[in-house]
Amino acid sequence: MAIFNGYLSKAAVLRDLRAAGFTFSTALGATESNPKLVKGEKLGVLSKPHNLSPAKESVLWNMCAQASEGCIEACLHTAGNPIFLKGKIEARLQRTKAFMTMRKAYIALVAFELEALEIKAKRLNMVPAWRPNTTSDYPFHTVALTVNGKPMQSLIHAFPYIEAYDYTKITKKALQWAAGLLPSNYHITFSKSESNDLDVLKVLKAGGNVAAVFEKALPATWQGVPVINGDESDVRFMDSKGVIVGLKAKGLGKKDTSGFVIRQTVKVLESV
Numbered sequence: 471m472a473i474f475n476g477y478l479s480k481a482a483v484l485r486d487l488r489a490a491g492f493t494f495s496t497a498l499g500a501t502e503s504n505p506k507l508v509k510g511e512k513l514g515v516l517s518k519p520h521n522l523s524p525a526k527e528s529v530l531w532n533m534c535a536q537a538s539e540g541c542i543e544a545c546l547h548t549a550g551n552p553i554f555l556k557g558k559i560e561a562r563l564q565r566t567k568a569f570m571t572m573r574k575a576y577i578a579l580v581a582f583e584l585e586a587l588e589i590k591a592k593r594l595n596m597v598p599a600w601r602p603n604t605t606s607d608y609p610f611h612t613v614a615l616t617v618n619g620k621p622m623q624s625l626i627h628a629f630p631y632i633e634a635y636d637y638t639k640i641t642k643k644a645l646q647w648a649a650g651l652l653p654s655n656y657h658i659t660f661s662k663s664e665s666n667d668l669d670v671l672k673v674l675k676a677g678g679n680v681a682a683v684f685e686k687a688l689p690a691t692w693q694g695v696p697v698i699n700g701d702e703s704d705v706r707f708m709d710s711k712g713v714i715v716g717l718k719a720k721g722l723g724k725k726d727t728s729g730f731v732i733r734q735t736v737k738v739l740e741s742v
Contacts, residue, residue: 648678664729
């Protein structure tokens with residue numbers, strides 16, 4: 471077992487977090503807590519979600535720098551069983567506060583859990599994976615840590631055999647991925663909103679992938695670009711480049727009127 475940010479064990483990290491008033495016991499969620507992650511198991515992928523508070527939900531910090539109003543309204547933060555929603559929101563608020571105020575400890579906690587994930591996946595002969603931003607959009611590929619006293623650029627860099635993947639509204643990140651400038655084990659899918667059409671075109675022209683939310687049935691193509699079914703699994707790092715990842719509206723997204731969700735009458739973008 472490695473030493474992360476000076477911590478010798480996960481228990482030592484939790485002691486410090488408990489002393490600061492935090493009550494959560496894990497940073498990463500269970501695979502079975504996300505139905506799409508479970509679907510990845512049939513593809514041989516064991517994946518974990520990392521859920522923080524989206525956008526300005528935490529009030530003090532904006533965890534989704536380029537989130538549009540439609541994106542905020544339709545966020546998957548509200549999806550899932552409503553019975554457990556209050557508890558999930560509170561846990562995400564706590565994790566966000568811990569990450570922003572006790573980063574050394576919190577990142578060590580994530581690292582210990584990633585280490586355990588890698589060991590478990592190897593034992594099961596599966597591919598380990600995680601989503602740094604299941605409900606947020608933070609640049610985790612820039613959050614540094616130390617491993618056995620050695621500086622590492624980020625958790626993603628520190629675990630090269632664990633696939634990391636995210637959806638993002640941050641155009642720069644999507645273009646960096648398309649250009650091969652991000653870690654080879656970090657896959658990015660750009661997300662279309664009601665207000666970023668020009669950025670969608672930039673990412674598609676660069677060879678990147680774009681996720682788009684549709685009201686009902688997924689079309690075979692959109693704006694001349696092939697559409698794949700993004701609801702079949704969450705394993706985006708297995709997608710080909712230059713595709714639209716079609717998703718059906720979920721949660722509050724079903725009631726969206728901002729234009730975030732693509733309906734039958736949409737404005738046709740300039741050809742890519």
